[in-house]
Amino acid sequence: MERAVLSVGIDIGTSTTQLIISRLTIQNKASLFSVPDIVISKKEIIYQSDIIFTPLLRGYQIDYNGIAQFVRKQYMKAGISKQSIGVGAVIITGETARKENADRVIETLSQDAGDFVVATAGPDLEGILAAKGSGAGNYSFDRKVPIINLDIGGGTTNLAALDGDQVLDTACFDIGGRLIKVDPETLQISYLAPKIQQLVHQLNLDLSEGTVLKSAEGLNPIIDVLVQVLENSIGIGEKSDFFDLFITNHHFTQLDAGQIRSVSFSGGVAECMRHADDAQPFAYGDIGLLLGSRLRHSKIEQYKDVLPAQETIRATVIGAGAYSITVSGSTISYTKDALPVRNLPIIKLTIEKQDPNAPEFTDQLKNRMDIFHTDGERSNVAIYITGLKSPTFHQLQHCARQIVSGAHELLAHHLPLIVITEDDIAKALGHQLAHDLPPGYPYICIDKIKANHGDYVDIGAPVPGTTVLPVSVKTLLFN
Amino acid sequence: MEKDSNQSRGIFSDISEINLREQLLVPDPHYLEGYMKMKAFTPARLGLWRCGPRYKTQSILRFRADHAAAQDSVFSYVSPDLIKEMRFIAIQTKCCSKDEYLTRPDLGRRFSKEYEEKIKRHITNRPKIQLVIGDGLSSAAIEANIKEIIPSIKQGLNYYGLDCAQHIFVKYCRVGVMDQVGELTNADVVCMLIGERPGLATAQSMSAYIAYKPTMGMPEMRRTVVSNIHAQGIPPVEAGAYISELLYKMLNYKKSGLDLKAAENRN
Incomplete structure (x- = not known):
């Protein structure tokens, strides 16, 4: 099994703006006798744009129309339609990230540039x-x-x-x-x-x-x-x-x-x-x-x-186009209506399963989620869990129950439950979550992702012909 | 505590407690970090050093200990208490001893009349899914994984609106006997969880062989296999979830093995 996905990278920098299109090959590396192991096996750059000076208005705003026009023109020159772009990333870098409309520009552009193109910003990610x-x-x-x-x-x-x-x-x-x-x-x-x-x-x-x-x-x-x-x-x-x-x-x-x-x-x-x-x-x-x-x-x-x-x-635009998107583990569980998710902040929790006296993380989860509760508005978060390497079934059940009870507030607002794990356990955990959630409740449970507290995550619809979801773990920092 | 003081004197109560991936016997390595990183990628015994042209005593002892553990897992039996606790229906093949099991694979693939009758007596409802647990070449694999994988399979089946109830345990079990289980029970899908031939890296690896309406003498290509199920490989709980999805798909497509792959690829 081999699938190709086109990925766009757009870098809006201090002085220049550029775009590349790469072809990502997605392949099952496991043998016929194993659980699938689907990975991005090849990254080829198939189109490089001209490099233009970043269009600015009056020095403190980015000229969105100028950039949108540039992107359209490059797609035309590459002979590629917007619909055929599967994934990608827009990154806004350097001093341009400090312009007053920086956040709106990349948000709009990421929606306009293709199906699952994510918005990113932040000096560390850059x-x-x-x-x-x-x-x-x-x-x-x-x-x-x-x-x-x-x-x-x-x-x-x-x-x-x-x-x-x-x-x-x-x-x-x-x-x-x-x-x-x-x-x-x-x-x-x-x-x-x-x-x-x-x-x-x-x-x-x-x-x-x-x-x-x-x-x-x-x-x-x-x-x-x-x-x-x-x-x-x-x-x-x-x-x-x-x-x-x-x-x-x-x-x-x-x-x-x-x-x-x-x-x-x-x-x-x-x-x-x-x-x-x-x-x-x-x-x-x-x-x-x-x-x-x-x-x-x-x-x-x-x-x-x-x-x-x-x-x-x-380098940066190639990084955005070819290295900002990964794929989830191959054995995962989700409801289709929860996809896609964009720009969700990550809350990281570590499970101490070796220690029977470890405090329940239900309260930790509640406390951390309260930070995202502002002005009576509840926005969704992604719950990232580490320390679940080959748990017993009992530990898995316990973990799912704690998540569901800790995420009580999200459920009250009918926000989809998004759970991401570091270790290969998402299908079992997802089944357990589905059991503990109200019938038909939207959720996503994916694994084999590395992330940190403070990161943001985007999760797209499944890559056609595979069982994996495209994922981007990123930062969104405007100075 | 006792172990600690033993270790500090260079004495181990069990040599196989040392994690080989974290042990490097090369004195004064030129690039320790790189060596350790390389070792982290593989269970192979890298960096054992030597005494003249030979391994060091410690390496030989460890090799023998691991080899003994592998042999033990072949020659030991799944604990009757576990079989009772899991409420398995206990059956055995035509083999009467481990020696016969190892030397006569053909006998490990068939039941005697007596046990055929026992299966028929217990399983009368033409189940959609029949689980079979076999000791195979590693009883240790069954003891290590079965309590985690079965509830996970059941939880997954529940997710797909399915279930499985009475499980059969087969002593002196070879994979082929699942075909006879299929014929005796008239199950739509038979899923056999069986201990894999142990190696020096782990003696706890288990496989699942799954087939849609298996029949005696059917081609091997009709079996779907999930191998390498153990804590360091595919975690048993996650493997159970994956197996439940395979079972669901087989019932949908009415196919297994390569036929199932082909049908999936067409869609």
């Missing part, structure tokens, strides 16, 4: 998708070594440390190629990002928007700081005084980045790193080339194994 899309994930998986990918875009640098298909940690800094815009002809500075303005002030530099540079060297003190912060971010060199200033949300906290030897670069600035040093420094009207050339001669090259990335400027 870093993970870029690392996977750049090829760093495959490298780590094949070589069995951990790797850090730095995706240096227009507004932000998103770092992700991967070990095979496992994400070790993420980090994000406000460092990118378009933090300073310079006219290539007149060398006049037309834009300084807010954090650069702070840096200029603290370094006592005589620079402001409107300043005409004598040469590119005038920006050296700034570039030096940016490169030092990036070196620091992966555990190299003496910590810059401005390290904290450039942190977007957090640096690496879960690991000692100095221990990881392999590093790769993606993003627009990684593309700039490939250019020769004598190129016109402001050819793109920004500091991308300056930053790229300085990074090429930085301590990172001395201290780390820098791998050539397979994808640079397209």
